[in-house]
Amino acid sequence: MAAELRYTVLMSVYGKVDCGELKTAVDSMLAQTLPPAEFVIVKDGPLTPELDSLIDGYREKFPGLFKLCPLEENCGLGAAYAAGTKLCSSEYIAIMDSDDYSLPERCLTEAEYFEAHPETDMVGSSISEFTGSLDNITAYRKMPESHEECVKFAHSRCPAAHPSTMLRKSALLKAGGYRSCLFAEDYDLYVRMIMAGCRFYNFPKPLVYMRVSEGFYGRRGGMDYLKKIAGCKINFYKMGFYSLYDLIRGLAVHTAVCLMPNRLRTWVYNRLLRKNKKEISSQ
Incomplete structure (x- = not known):
């Protein structure tokens, strides 16, 4: 085959x-x-x-x-x-x-x-x-x-x-x-x-x-990034894919993550949205 x-x-x-x-x-x-x-x-x-x-x-x-x-x-x-x-x-x-x-x-x-x-x-x-x-x-x-x-x-x-x-x-x-x-x-x-x-x-x-470069998580912050992601999520709502709850939750989470200091945002990505090296090796 x-x-x-x-x-x-x-x-x-x-x-x-x-x-x-x-x-x-x-x-x-x-x-x-x-x-x-x-x-x-x-x-x-x-x-x-x-x-x-x-x-x-x-x-x-x-x-x-x-x-x-x-x-x-x-x-x-x-x-x-x-x-x-x-x-x-x-x-x-x-x-x-x-x-x-x-x-x-x-x-x-x-x-x-x-x-x-x-x-x-x-x-x-x-x-x-x-x-x-x-x-x-x-x-x-x-x-x-x-x-x-x-x-x-x-x-x-x-x-x-x-x-x-x-x-x-x-x-x-x-x-x-x-x-x-x-x-x-x-x-x-x-x-x-x-x-x-x-x-x-x-x-x-x-x-x-x-x-993942050193500036990877930095590029996922700031007002410009937030506006683009917010526009995307609003469009999902207009398309009928997102519920109103999905939209409000998504906008709230991304607003918080985008506007927090870069060091904290890096921690959020690595500790909450990823598995770290120690967790990988234990699998």
């Missing part, structure tokens, strides 16, 4: 991505036990000469595998993935961030789940978060497993870790595809997919290591 499975990797790259981190991410997808049939890279605005050179090197080394989608200006993840989706010829699309790492068995595991469960439209996994090097695992994010758990989870938080997901293209397009929704492009997509009748599954075992 494995030889018959076909999927496309979809990745967005912008000018501030670190070359070494991009190489780690791309290499991890090329080293999959089930290799990709194609690899779509969206250039979200002009890149540095170093990034362009790295990407060109991959195209030369793997002729016919890579497709490039250059955008004249930096448009953000929603617009970038929407443009890249148009170039994906496979029914299965494996999302990959430009600074993360996928375990070798990730895509085979997800593709085989699709084949065994044809009613499923999105497959993801829990993730391990790391800082600096891959052996420095700092936290573990447990995602809801069954579809019912994902739907319940989505009424308060994003039900999947975006860089761990493989999507059925037809279901993605049925829900309207990616769209611009700053800071919440993935959450916005998943809610629309749920409302369109799509079904989700997350493997409890982490299949992706997500890079």
Whole structure:
């Protein structure tokens, strides 16, 4: 069966991505036990000469595998993935961030789940978060497993870790595809997919290591971030997905978290919304 499975990797790259981190991410997808049939890279605005050179090197080394989608200006993840989706010829699309790492068995595991469960439209996994090097695992994010758990989870938080997901293209397009929704492009997509009748599954075992930089939690604070997230949640209410209770609770929690000092916000994420390194090792 494995030889018959076909999927496309979809990745967005912008000018501030670190070359070494991009190489780690791309290499991890090329080293999959089930290799990709194609690899779509969206250039979200002009890149540095170093990034362009790295990407060109991959195209030369793997002729016919890579497709490039250059955008004249930096448009953000929603617009970038929407443009890249148009170039994906496979029914299965494996999302990959430009600074993360996928375990070798990730895509085979997800593709085989699709084949065994044809009613499923999105497959993801829990993730391990790391800082600096891959052996420095700092936290573990447990995602809801069954579809019912994902739907319940989505009424308060994003039900999947975006860089761990493989999507059925037809279901993605049925829900309207990616769209611009700053800071919440993935959450916005998943809610629309749920409302369109799509079904989700997350493997409890982490299949992706997500890079967490020193400024990761700082970017999840402040009035600008709060306004964007609040707008997203209000839209979920208008769509009929959030109840009034969901909306009030969500706005209250995010207001508190966004406006608290960064050190306290970091503690909240690491201690209340993640499992720490000690808890991981004891599992």
